[in-house]
Amino acid sequence: MSWIKFDYTPLWKKDGSGITRVPLLESELILGQKRFPSRGLVDSGAYMTLAHSDIANILEIDRAACPKRPVTGISGETEGFVKEVNLSVKHLREVITIPVLFVDNLRTALLLGHEGFFESYRVKFQADQNVFEVSRSPSEQYGKR
Numbered sequence: 001m002s003w004i005k006f007d008y009t010p011l012w013k014k015d016g017s018g019i020t021r022v023p024l025l026e027s028e029l030i031l032g033q034k035r036f037p038s039r040g041l042v043d044s045g046a047y048m049t050l051a052h053s054d055i056a057n058i059l060e061i062d063r064a065a066c067p068k069r070p071v072t073g074i075s076g077e078t079e080g081f082v083k084e085v086n087l088s089v090k091h092l093r094e095v096i097t098i099p100v101l102f103v104d105n106l107r108t109a110l111l112l113g114h115e116g117f118f119e120s121y122r123v124k125f126q127a128d129q130n131v132f133e134v135s136r137s138p139s140e141q142y143g144k145r
Contacts, residue, residue: 003133003135004135006132008132024042027088030088036058040109041108045113049100049112056081061081082100082101083099098116100116119137
């Protein structure tokens, strides 16, 4: 797969002091016939892909049947639950199955992190040019649906 270039997305800073630019990908989490479209923040600091637990409710995931996993972030430590779901990213053409850690108090809908996303794709950040590029990893640790 060749490199696909994406623009950073401009967003207002939460403190109102201006605009910041972040690497977002139009994504969709899929489980069975249920789908949740979202903009996923490409986060090289996240050890795995995380999603807000409200998305698990929409996908009708039974959290009691999922393994629990602790997670530490800027808000402190909490516990989430893990479920394998399908991930589709606009312009990347394929659907992959990855583990997602669903967390109640996540400050964003979807973080695309190392386990699952970065193990499936290579990412080159070029923040000084407000672009980033994504290409399929040759290891293909996570397969197609």
